[in-house]
Amino acid sequence: MELLENVKSVLEKYSKEFIRINDFIFDNPELGEEEFVSSEYLVNVLKNHGFEVEYPFCSMQTAFKASIIKDASLPTICFLAEYDALPGYGEKGEAAHACGHNWIAATSLGSGILLSKLQSIYNGNIVVIGTPAEETVGGKCKMVEDGVFNDIDFVFQCHIGEKTNLNQKTLAMDSLEFEFYGRAAHAACFPEDGINALDAVNLLFAGINCLRQHVTSDVRIHGIITNGGSAPNITPDYASCRFYIRASSREYLNKIYKKVIDCAKGAELMTGTRLSFKNFENSFDNVLYIKSLQEIMEKNLKLSGIEKISYDLGSSAGSSDIGNVSQVCPTMYTEIALDAPENVKVHEKEILKYLSSEYAHEKMNKSILAMVLSAIELSQKSNKF
Ligand SMILES: [Zn+2]
Ligand SMILES: [Zn+2]
Known part of the structure; x- marks a missing residue:
């Protein structure tokens, strides 16, 4: 208790500053990769605190990566900040922080800074990493690929x-773009000369719709047509579509991925078009949890005054690049209820009233x-792991 x-008493000293961080990022919403x-601002705050x-x-x-390294042989604990906003949620259709990433920035910086003031109790190194564009390309994916977490022992992040x-639960996710190339022809005068790329897209959708019957219920496959031709009297010689495919585990998603590609290959064969496909964004992995970390966090949430705590896998889930981090480094990702007077969810306009x-x-x-x-x-x- 001591x-x-x-x-708590050290936190009280800095709490006003942490609130300012939350509100400043909220008042300056910027889209992913544009969070200049x-x-x-966050980098300057961390520098002022000796990082x-x-x-x-x-x-x-x-x-950015901000560090206070006491001794490389001690454990290193990392807090991940996000600060990208969502498009279209502002009063005039501008970006706004409807996913509460301003709150993540303040919570993660606050944790790193507070820990730095407790060095007589905390015997380890502190890292705060600023991870851009969670809502779009997923900045953490590149960091994982580049080995950023190799010398980090534990990662923490909270999200509303x-x-x-x-x-x-967060779902593993791949983004797939399919392009079909055919041959243009006058659709009324010489239809026999055409090779219809839009037909291939339609057949791909039909194939995927059949596939849906034979996958586990956690799988999500959702797509749009990004190019479907230019005029009804021209057989489309080019058509394209984009899908997100998701599943509870990376292992199972890899199987679904192959089946979706086979649907596209079937559509290519049926129409005589030529197919090309690629992943158009980074792939996200499902988040992994470690029981001992969950237990430590549960105990400390309770000590902090958060009593109602769930271990619910949930029936609905999105995807996040924190999943990729959790596959390479012990990670404690926690969702925190806002307990606002209205039942508001992230990505709803109404939540904006409460996030500052x-x-x-x-x-x-x-x-x-x-x-x-x-x-x-x-x-x-722990000693060094
Ligand atoms: Zn979001
Ligand atoms: Zn979010």
Whole structure:
């Protein structure tokens, strides 16, 4: 209890600054890969608190890595910040922070900074990584590929969720673009000369719709036609479509991926078109949980005053690049209920009312406290892993 009171009293000193971070990022929404104001602001905050900063980082203009390394032989705990907004949610259709990534930025920076003020208790290294574009290309994917997490022992991140959940499922996801090349012809005068690329797209959709009957219920396949020809009297010589395919595990998704490609190959063969396909965005993996980390976080959430905690896998799930991180480094990803007066969810316009309100600030403080207590506990339990 002495530890809790000690950490709480230091948090109180800095809480106003953490609230300012939350509100500044909220008031300056920027889309993925364009988070220039946000990343510069966060980097300056971290520098002011004595962090060594690499910025830009990992070949991404709006990524950064901030570190306080005491001794490489000690455990290194990392907090991941996000700060990209969503398009179209603002009053005039501009970007806005409808997924609460402003809150993630404040919560993760707050945890790193608070831990840096507790060095007599926390015996480890601190890293805060700014990860751009979670909503689009997924900046963490490149970081995983480049080995950014190789010298990190534990990763923490909290996100606003419907309920406080230590086991929220995220789906592995691949993005697939298919392009079919055919031959143009006058669709009325010389239809026999045409090779219809749009037919191939339609047949691909039909094939995938049949496939849906024979996959497990966690699978999601959703697509759009991105090019379907230019005029009804011209046989389309080019057509294209894009799909996201998702499943609970990377292993199963890889099987579905092959089947979807086979549907496209079938459409190519049936129409006599030529097919090309590629992944048009980074692939996301499902998030992995570690029971001992969940237990530590649960205990510390309770100490921080968050009592209602779920381990619900949930029936609905999206995908996130935190999944990729969790596949290479022990990761504790936690969803935190906002407990606002209305039942608002992320990606809803109504949540904007609350993401720089006292509800967000209160949950930010509690989440910081829980992550910092967990980090201290891990540093006391572990030697270098
Ligand atoms: Zn989102
Ligand atoms: Zn989000």
